[in-house]
Amino acid sequence: MTNNSFYLFFPADFSNGELCKNAEAAKAEDFYFSGLDATRETDNRVGSTITLLSTNQIPGLDGLSLARTDYAPNGGLNPPHIHPHATEILTLLRGILHVGFITSSPENRLITKTLHPGDVFVFPIGLIHYQLNTANNSALAINSFSSKNPGVITIANAIFGSHPPHNREILAKAFQLNTDTINFLQQRFKGNQ
Amino acid sequence: MTNNSFYLFFPADFSNGELCKNAEAAKAEDFYFSGLDATRETDNRVGSTITLLSTNQIPGLDGLSLARTDYAPNGGLNPPHIHPHATEILTLLRGILHVGFITSSPENRLITKTLHPGDVFVFPIGLIHYQLNTANNSALAINSFSSKNPGVITIANAIFGSHPPHNREILAKAFQLNTDTINFLQQRFKGNQ
Amino acid sequence: MTNNSFYLFFPADFSNGELCKNAEAAKAEDFYFSGLDATRETDNRVGSTITLLSTNQIPGLDGLSLARTDYAPNGGLNPPHIHPHATEILTLLRGILHVGFITSSPENRLITKTLHPGDVFVFPIGLIHYQLNTANNSALAINSFSSKNPGVITIANAIFGSHPPHNREILAKAFQLNTDTINFLQQRFKGNQ
Amino acid sequence: MTNNSFYLFFPADFSNGELCKNAEAAKAEDFYFSGLDATRETDNRVGSTITLLSTNQIPGLDGLSLARTDYAPNGGLNPPHIHPHATEILTLLRGILHVGFITSSPENRLITKTLHPGDVFVFPIGLIHYQLNTANNSALAINSFSSKNPGVITIANAIFGSHPPHNREILAKAFQLNTDTINFLQQRFKGNQ
Amino acid sequence: MTNNSFYLFFPADFSNGELCKNAEAAKAEDFYFSGLDATRETDNRVGSTITLLSTNQIPGLDGLSLARTDYAPNGGLNPPHIHPHATEILTLLRGILHVGFITSSPENRLITKTLHPGDVFVFPIGLIHYQLNTANNSALAINSFSSKNPGVITIANAIFGSHPPHNREILAKAFQLNTDTINFLQQRFKGNQ
Amino acid sequence: MTNNSFYLFFPADFSNGELCKNAEAAKAEDFYFSGLDATRETDNRVGSTITLLSTNQIPGLDGLSLARTDYAPNGGLNPPHIHPHATEILTLLRGILHVGFITSSPENRLITKTLHPGDVFVFPIGLIHYQLNTANNSALAINSFSSKNPGVITIANAIFGSHPPHNREILAKAFQLNTDTINFLQQRFKGNQ
Known part of the structure; x- marks a missing residue:
């Protein structure tokens, strides 16, 4: 047969941590996830829940990933955070979202938009957005x-909810707050992720 | 001010053909698209329509892209094709999709799945799928x-609808059809894209 | 001695599946293959045979690969296929080749050339060519x-010779053929790779 | 002469914005900067000054960059920030630095060290550090x-000193502060970079 | 038509210095070179001639390149050199080649092989070979x-034939030769490339 | 908690040969090295010593590395060499350095500069420099x-100090020296690295 000495082509990175399948063993379930349509609870401090599908859920995934985000009515917030490894495209299916991102230092420009269902918005890689x-x-x-x-770095959790807590004088100086306020914030964010 | 000699951070590739904006000129509309919720017509030969959002529609886009696909009832088909540059994650919002992809030569394994709303399926980069x-x-x-x-290469259009048409003997030999059938197919796919 | 704390420089990817040698153990045979001058049989359905040298044959190979292709007289065909991972340079040593590739959708332009010994032709990555x-x-x-x-995806084998076979209605619709013709083709390509 | 048809080898990216020199025009000054030994003023709110050398200062630079950081005595602070595009190696020449970085969500582990002259510390790409x-x-x-x-994103400046300012309710909710405190902070960070 | 909003797929880098064609204007000649079968003169100091095909000769080339090397009988030499950007696969068509490469410091292992027609040998990226x-x-x-x-760096030419010449004391110390010998070598390599 | 299904972000390549730690086990020492301020001996043939910090010394390092170089007074030389994998930025803290690099064939331009403390100089990737x-x-x-x-390839050591030694005729022809001189040089560089 022609071409019979060619290697089997398969996703180069089809080897995710625990699971490293070869092409012959691949099955449809490795490329499949069910249940992204189910509404998630948003009963938490900020009023939002993210459900990420990555190689834990879909072993055959490579090069991109997907999530759904549920927001509580009247102020459900996905708080300021950074994805250090990815640009994000958000597609709004329901609700009205006020969204924004901040360009890097020294400019720190805030760019915002109000989104309605059917709207799409892009958050550039490595920038703070909400x-x-x-x-x-x-x-x-x-x-x-x-x-x-x-990846995700949720700013307030990283700053005020770290384990162990930051030195209060450093945060007080960096954020121009007194150490009592820093102490108060560290109590509030303790145990948060 | 601290850090004031650092370059402004911005998507490295924020320069798309005709449009090359610098960070200071960026505005929310460069990251925004409206109207992905509108149903598209599927009144064509295969019964499906793809609406791709790329840098033509969203100048600030980089690293990934997004589309919606509309399928006609009872057999709307997105015919066998390849994306040479991208892995695809399909999220089904409505309808029932029978989907499949074929691993590369010499295996040519067909991997299929039936999807319902809320199901997610991954098509690996460079493989034929439908x-x-x-x-x-x-x-x-x-x-x-x-x-x-x-990128997209729709197999039947590339093979039978090329401009100019392929030599019939080559296609006849490659696809094991007589030249009359090849001629018939070239007439059918003429003008298709 | 100077520089004595520098790491040994060696091909970063000198670790291919079963074989992962360190630089000290490398020997000339890991970079060597003998016998590419021997003519191969072309007594098969399409009249061509490809002999690929990759890391199976040359463990020290990295970043590129090499093949020889033998074509039968009077119509030996390397049928329409795609290399999803590589641009190809073909150097013709003997014979007369009619070659072509097709640009991607929606253009589907067919670009062809007749080659004589000493001619060189480039097939861009991810495009169908023959x-x-x-x-x-x-x-x-x-x-x-x-x-x-x-990698290689031979179009006719992937479409008509997959394991298990494609649903006939899908192929009939995609290729505008009746299901009897699809059935005939699936029999012809059965067992091919 | 041998090899005379080879392209000149030169840094692939020797084309930086305004300046795109070809290899023939390159001169020693394009690879040179003088004066990194001069002490910088640290008389600012946080007590530190960063002097970055990038392609603005050294046109021939590619693949990495260099800076010096001056810290005021008794508490000079390089406040929490992220380099979205680079891992950093800090080499301490003078003073005593308490340094730290925070792993990403949901762990938010704080990893710290006290550095003396001759100590070297690595801050991984995309993580908050100070x-x-x-x-x-x-x-x-x-x-x-x-x-x-x-690139650099100075957290406090991006959050509280953006142009235009963030909506106070969003920051109040995200940081668990009342809007009066947010207002106070936005006044403090106004005009900072 | 399906997929009609997809961008045309084409080699991402089909823009080489002076020539930047778009896909519509591409023609077969952009992917074609004729005459690699013609024997080249080897009447020069080392007794070898390299004919490189790159984007100057084949505008549509991307991701790899090709050359032929002619060697004079009885000692035609392609002298010690480095390709900083590429691994090389050599396919011997005629003659008998003694070939070798040297691993990096501090090992400096010399790996050699004698090649006959039909033999293939790999020279890893960035290593000195001949x-x-x-x-x-x-x-x-x-x-x-x-x-x-x-890219190519021919060691002897770079060391002894640079423009302007190297300081003789530096070369004398580095190569453990007296300055008279260095002077002699600089005269010999003057004007060589 | 929000974002709780996101993977922990950590340097992608935090897995160096023997040591592959996960993020939970990371500790400050993995990112730390002490003692780069100690002066090194330069009592060797060329009068210079390089102390490289890479993942052997700092397991958490990724994407770049660091070294100190000590030079003897009055002619301490870091002899002509190539880093095949890295551009280098040299920052001079003490002494006066005459530095240079050579562009690739066929130009072989020598670009030099005299550096004083506080001067910075860039050596482009893959070029011979000293x-x-x-x-x-x-x-x-x-x-x-x-x-x-x-990586590092020290030219004189690779050419004259290889194990086993090069064929003298090849070096004689390549470097235009008689075989006695080659023999002398091979004795001098024997055992050097």
Whole structure:
């Protein structure tokens, strides 16, 4: 047969941590996830829940990843955060989102937009961004990421909820707050992720 | 001010053909698209329509892209094709899709799955794949691609609808059809894209 | 001695599947293959045979690969196929090749050329291409690929010879053929790779 | 002469914005900077000054960049920030630095170290980090970055000093502060970079 | 038509210096070179001639390049050199080549092999290598490179034939030769490339 | 908690040969090295010593590396060499360095500069370069490399000190020296690295 000495072509990175399958063993379930349509609870401090599908859920995934984000009515917030590894495209399916991102130092320009269902917005890789649901019903977005491991750094949790806590004098100086306020914030964010 | 000699951080590739903006001139509209919720016509030969958002529609896009695909009821087909530059994640919002992809030579394994709303399926980069709507209502999917320019090669159009047409003897030999059938197919696919 | 704390420099990817040698153990044979000058049989359905050298044959190979292709006289065909991972440079040593490739959708332009010994032709990564020997003696080409694993998808084999076979209605609709013709083709390509 | 048809080898990216020289025109000054030994003023709110050398200062630079950081005695702070594009190696020449970085969500582990002259510390790409001079004389560090454009996002400036300012309710909710405190902070960081 | 909003797929880098064609204007000649079969003169100091095909000769080339090397009988030498950007696969068509490469410091292992027609040998990226024709007829090799711009640094020419010449004391110390010998060598290599 | 299904972000390549730690086990020492301020001996043939910090010394390092180079007074030489994997930034802390690099064939331009403390100079990736201390006190430089494994090929050692030695006729022809001189040089460089 022609071409019979060619290697089998398969996703180069089809080897994710625990699971490293070869092409012959691949099956449809490795490329499949069910249940992204189910609404998630948003009963938490910020009023939003992210459900990420990455190689833990879909072993055959490579090069990008997907999430759904649920927002509580009247102020469900996905608080300021950074994805160090991925640009994000948000597609709004329900609700009204006020969204924004900040360009890097020294400019720190805030770029915002109000989104309605059917609107799409791009958050560039490595920039701080957030979304807030201003509708009086819940909101739902589909998030596409340009990496199978986008990563996330939630600013307030990293700064005030670290383990162990930061030195208070450093935070007081960096954020121009007194150490009592820093102490108060560290109590509030303790145990948060 | 600290850090004041650092370059402004901005997407490295924020320069798309005609449009090359610098960070100071960036505005929210460069990251925004409206109207992905509008149903598209599927009144064509195969019964499906793809609406791709790339840097033509969203100048600030980089690293990935997004599409919606509309499928006619009872057999709307996104015919066998390849994205040479991107892995695709399909999220089904409505309808029932029979989907499949084929591993590369010499294996040529066909891997298939039937999808319902809320199901997610991954098509690995560079492999032939297709989707067929088997529901008696229209279907709708959101497609995420791991490149801002996924590219597409629709197999039947490339083989039988090329400009100029292929030599009939070559196609007859490659596809084991007589030249009359090749001629018939070239007439059918003429002018298709 | 100077520089004595520097790491040994060696091909970063000198670790291929089963074989992962360190630099000290490397020997000339790991970079060597003998016998590419021997003519291969072309007594098969399409009249061509590809002999690929990749890391299976040359463990020290990295970043590119090499093949020879033998074509039968009077119509030996390397049928339409795609290398998803590599651009190819073909150098013709013997015979007369009619070659072509097709640009991607929606253009589907067919670009062709007739090659004589000493001619060189480039097939861009991810595009469908083919070669046909129109000389009345056998033809021989050296193929260079821009990846150590170029991959190959032979269109007719993937479409009509998959395991398990495709649903006939899908192929009939995609290729505008009746299901009897699809059935006939699936029988012809059964067992091919 | 041998090899005379080979292209001139030169840094692939020797084309930086305004300046795109070809190899023939390159001169020693394009690879040179003088004066990194001069002490910088640290008389600002946080007590530190960063002097970055990138392609603005050294047109021939590619693949990495360099900075010096001066810290005021007794608390000069390089406040929490992220380099989205680069890992950093800090080499301490003078002073005593308390340094730290925070792993990403959901862990948010704080990893710290006290550095003395001759110590070297690595800050991984995309993670929040800071340095504080605890010596009673000024401190000086050399910073190496794994990109010619490391980028920087200074957290407090991006959050509280953006242009235009963030909506106070969003920051109040995200940081668990009342809007009066947010207002106070936005006044403090106004005009900072 | 399906897929009609997709960008045309084409080699991403089909823009080489002076020539930047778009896909519509591409023609077969952009992917074609004729005359690689013609024997080259080897009447020069080292007794070898390299004919490189890169984007100057084949505008559509991307990701790899090709050369032929002609060697004079009885000692035609391609002297010690480095390709900083490419791994090389040499395919010997005629002659007998003694070939070798040297691993990096501090090992400096010399790995050699004698090649006959049909033999293939790999020279890893960035390592010093050479070939010597020991047959009493001329030799011919096809060279494939893993970059469209492999680059070449011919050691003796760079060291002793630079413009302007190196300081003699530096070379004398580095190569443990007296300055008279260095002077002699600089005269010999003057004007060589 | 929000974002709780996101993968932990950590340096992608935090897995160096023997040591592959996961993020939870990371500790400050993995990112730390002490003692780069200690002066090194330069009592060797060329009068210079390089101390490289890479993942052997700092397991958490990724994307770049660092070295210090000590030069003997009055002619301490870091002899002509190539880093195949990295551009280098040299920062001079003490002494006076005459530095140079050579562009690739066929140009072989020598670009030189005399450096004083506080001067910075860039050596582009893959080009031959050297430094010579012309001060009558010792010199000290900090070297930053754009790869965690820059690699080094010291020209004279690779050419004249290889194991086993090169064929003398090849070197005689390549370097235009008689075989007695080659023999002499091979004795001198024997055992050097």
